[in-house]
Amino acid sequence: MKIRFLILLTICFGCETKTKEKVSKANETKEYNKAKIETENKKIFLGDVNNDKINDTAFISLKRNLETDEIECGGKNCVINVTFSKNIPEISFDQSLGLVIMKTEDLDNDKGNEIIIFSRTNEGWWNNIYVWTLKKGKWEEIAKTKGFISENKDFENRIIKEKKHFYLIGENQWKENKNGEFEKVKSRI
Structure with a gap:
């Protein structure tokens, strides 16, 4: 028993x-x-972009999964829209994990201001870098390259002037120089 x-x-x-x-x-x-989802709302003060003597602002809103660092799309294509103040048209970016936007000087001598946009990609520290100009009420991309961004200082000095021309500076992700650094690439603006 x-x-x-x-x-x-x-x-x-x-x-x-x-x-x-x-x-x-x-x-x-x-x-x-x-999933832990956080809505990111960024307000970026750019200065006067459309030459109306009033400072302009860019607005970015996206939902980020805090565990995976991915942008939540709700079953749609992952698109980030950048809206602006005062009747400036929006710009959209596909497959971006985040954006940094800065105003630059007049690079194409059209008496307008340009902006430089860094768009985080799925490729680690690499960003797509764009220069856009506002012409006749429409945005136009005038230069694009890739850049390795690992620190804040990597956002600086991306536009240089040589002789009478401006260039957007990026890096070639497939080629290194003898010091083991990514080779520089210049795209004429």
């Missing part, structure tokens, strides 16, 4: 352990599916 009782207890406790294990796995799945 004692042996039968011990066998019965072993079976009961063995089954209960398996049940608890299944419940734990179910709870982990539920926790995993509850």
